[in-house]
Amino acid sequence: MFEVLFQKLDEKIKLTEEERQLCKSFFTPKKLRKRQYILQEGDVCKYIAFVEKGMLRSYTIDDKDSEHIIQFAFEGWWISDHFSFLTGEPAVYTIDALEDSELLLLSRQAEEQLLQKIPKFEKYFRILLQNSLIATQRRLIGSLSQTAEERYNDLITGCPTIPQRVPQHMMASFLGITPETLSRIRRQVASTR
Amino acid sequence: MFEVLFQKLDEKIKLTEEERQLCKSFFTPKKLRKRQYILQEGDVCKYIAFVEKGMLRSYTIDDKDSEHIIQFAFEGWWISDHFSFLTGEPAVYTIDALEDSELLLLSRQAEEQLLQKIPKFEKYFRILLQNSLIATQRRLIGSLSQTAEERYNDLITGCPTIPQRVPQHMMASFLGITPETLSRIRRQVASTR
DNA sequence: TCACTCTCTTGACATACATCAATACTTTCC
DNA sequence: GGAAAGTATTGATGTATGTCAAGAGAGTGA
Numbered sequence: 001m002f003e004v005l006f007q008k009l010d011e012k013i014k015l016t017e018e019e020r021q022l023c024k025s026f027f028t029p030k031k032l033r034k035r036q037y038i039l040q041e042g043d044v045c046k047y048i049a050f051v052e053k054g055m056l057r058s059y060t061i062d063d064k065d066s067e068h069i070i071q072f073a074f075e076g077w078w079i080s081d082h083f084s085f086l087t088g089e090p091a092v093y094t095i096d097a098l099e100d101s102e103l104l105l106l107s108r109q110a111e112e113q114l115l116q117k118i119p120k121f122e123k124y125f126r127i128l129l130q131n132s133l134i135a136t137q138r139r140l141i142g143s144l145s146q147t148a149e150e151r152y153n154d155l156i157t158g159c160p161t162i163p164q165r166v167p168q169h170m171m172a173s174f175l176g177i178t179p180e181t182l183s184r185i186r187r188q189v190a191s192t193r
Numbered sequence: 194m195f196e197v198l199f200q201k202l203d204e205k206i207k208l209t210e211e212e213r214q215l216c217k218s219f220f221t222p223k224k225l226r227k228r229q230y231i232l233q234e235g236d237v238c239k240y241i242a243f244v245e246k247g248m249l250r251s252y253t254i255d256d257k258d259s260e261h262i263i264q265f266a267f268e269g270w271w272i273s274d275h276f277s278f279l280t281g282e283p284a285v286y287t288i289d290a291l292e293d294s295e296l297l298l299l300s301r302q303a304e305e306q307l308l309q310k311i312p313k314f315e316k317y318f319r320i321l322l323q324n325s326l327i328a329t330q331r332r333l334i335g336s337l338s339q340t341a342e343e344r345y346n347d348l349i350t351g352c353p354t355i356p357q358r359v360p361q362h363m364m365a366s367f368l369g370i371t372p373e374t375l376s377r378i379r380r381q382v383a384s385t386r
Numbered sequence: 387t388c389a390c391t392c393t394c395t396t397g398a399c400a401t402a403c404a405t406c407a408a409t410a411c412t413t414t415c416c
Numbered sequence: 417g418g419a420a421a422g423t424a425t426t427g428a429t430g431t432a433t434g435t436c437a438a439g440a441g442a443g444t445g446a
Contacts, residue, residue, distance in 0.1 A: 060334060068338050070330060083327045122315055129322045134276045136329045137263060141253060143336045144369030145261050148403070168424065176337030181403055183425055340432070361394065374433055376395055 001029050004052045005104055008076050012127055013120045022117060026110040032056075032097040039095040045084035047105040051077050054101025055165060058093045059173070069174040072098075072166065078128060098166065148177045149185050194222050197245045198297055201269050205320055206313040215310060219303040225249075225290040232288040238277035240298040244270050247294025248358060251286045252366070262367040265291075265359065271321060291359065341370045342378050 002024055009015060015023065028047075032038060032054070039045050041061065049056070051073050058079055059069040070093060073079035084091035085108065106114070115121050142151050152175060155162065162171065168186075169179040177185075195217055202208060208216065221240075225231060225247070232238050234254065242249070244266050251272055252262040263286060266272035277284035278301065299307070308314050335344050345368060348355065355364065365375040 062338050066338070068334050070334070082323055086323060122319075126319065126322070129319070129326060130275055130279060133322060133326045133329060136326060136333055140329055140333045140336060141261050141263070143333060145255050145259070167422085169422095178404060179424075180405085180426085184403095187425085342432095360392085362392095371434060372394070373396085373435085377433090380395085 001052060001102070002027075002104070004076050005050055008050075009124065013124050015118070015120070019118050019120075023114065026114045027104040027106055028110075030103045030105050032101045032103060034097055034100050037094065037096045038103070039081060039084075039091055039093065041092060041094045042090045044088055045081040045091045047107055048078055048080035048082075048085055048111070049073075049095075050104040050106070051075055051079065052102040052104055054097060054099040056095055056097050056101060056103075057170065058095045060093055067173050068176070069170060072162070072174065074165075098170075143176055148175060148181055149188070151175050152182065152185055153189070194245060194295065195220075195297070197269050198243055201243075202317065206317050208311070208313070212311050212313075216307065219307045220297040220299055221303075223296045223298050225294045225296060227290055227293050230287065230289045231296070232274060232277075232284055232286065234285060234287045235283045237281055238274040238284045240300055241271055241273035241275075241278055241304070242266075242288075243297040243299070244268055244272065245295040245297055247290060247292040249288055249290050249294060249296075250363065251288045253286055260366050261369070262363060265355070265367065267358075275322075291363075336369055341368060341374055342381070344368050345375065345378050346382070 002020075005027075006015075006020060009023075027050070029052075030038075030049075038047070038049060038056070039058075053075055055075075056073045056079050057069050058071045058073075058081065059067045061067055071079060079095060081091040081093045081095070083089065084093075115125075142154065146154075152171075155171065155175065166174075168182055172179045172182040175182065195213075198220075199208070199213060202216075220243070222245075223231075223242075231240070231242060231249070232251075246268055248268075249266045249272050250262050251264045251266075251274065252260045254260055264272060272288060274284040274286045274288070276282065277286075308318075335347065339347070345364075348364065348368065359367075361375055361379075362372040365372045368375065370378075
């Protein structure tokens with residue numbers, strides 16, 4: 001159950017066997033069925049979640065009832081509503097599973113203790129945050145300066161397996177375009193090679 | 194020279210008088226003339242900068258030579274190319290002053306020592322990062338789901354003094370639209386009230 | 387003081403993308 | 417196994433925003 005987590009941790013910080021065992025005790029395993037929520041807009045986000053298996057997404061719903069996907073989270077990724085988790089304010093994002101999934105949950109209290117017992121995690125979480133910020137800034141610049149087709153190509157290049165796992169209309173939502181437009185872009189791209 | 198910094202720090206973490214004095218020793222004051230760079234794309238970002246006075250911006254230049262402003266930094270804000278600062282890779286952003294400015298610079302080494310001597314700063318920097326991430330995500334959603342007019346209104350509401358300090362074409366760049374479009378939006382907004 | 391650059395505005399036209407509507411195909415589930 | 421829901425495609429049309437071009441003030445520097 002902890003294979004993917006430890007593999008990911010190994011890339012950034014080195015843990016002793018003892019620390020690993022200790023570390024395990026702070027996480028709560030949880031299985032999710034496809035379409036099941038772990039967070040709904042308006043609730044307080046009690047956990048940050050590490051994806052051991054499966055796949056989730058976070059999204060908002062605007063006043064015109066359309067969804068905007070903030071993030072997909074595959075195996076090895078973290079997902080949560082940071083702001084709600086940190087402040088205890090109601091969440092603005094909804095998070096649900098796109099496939100049957102296995103998660104490792106970390107509560108606020110568990111996080112605090114983890115940081116206290118194994119301070120290396122300070123560094124680990126800082127790196128995570130920084131990477132999220134950098135990725136989000138990139139996406140922002142893209143959405144301000146690129147065409148839908150360019151953004152689609154970048155997405156596919158960065159994550160070639162995504163079309164096999166995510167319905168097309170959700171990729172459209174992630175890219176900030178309509179499903180119709182994405183369909184036309186794909187036809188266009190396919191015919192040009 | 195440290196008034197604004199300490200004021201801002203007070204909002205998040207409490208420092209003793211002793212810690213304040215120690216803290217001061219890690220920062221390097223620097224004055225900048227309007228239009229002067231503190232970072233150019235391709236150079237390594239050696240410092241994170243706190244703005245005591247004045248105003249800066251960070252931006253990228255795309256292949257079609259147009260600028261995209263990532264951030265404005267007024268008094269009390271931080272600015273840098275996090276990724277470059279952290280990794281030592283060449284910066285993707287350029288940072289320059291929009292007004293004569295006074296900065297407090299923190300080098301990588303100074304930051305490390307600061308964190309070591311006054312660990313409260315771990316928390317402070319984590320909060321900063323989280324706030325940046327949240328703000329960037331908001332902007333991303335806006336750019337994917339709102340019209341230029343809505344984004345402009347949100348910008349003005351969130352920062353009503355900005356039109357007095359930033360040339361209109363830079364606000365346009367920040368919003369991801371052309372100066373012509375912003376001009377038309379402003380005419381439109383002005384006539385409807 | 388005059389030239390020069392910077393900044394903003396306005397118009398005519400072009401284009402990327404959204405919207406609405408119809409159809410077909412696939413998956414889910416009682 | 418059949419109804420229902422979800423998913424993708426395609427066409428016709430609308431609209432927000434970009435592009436190009438011209439001109440007018442305001443600020444800046446020799």
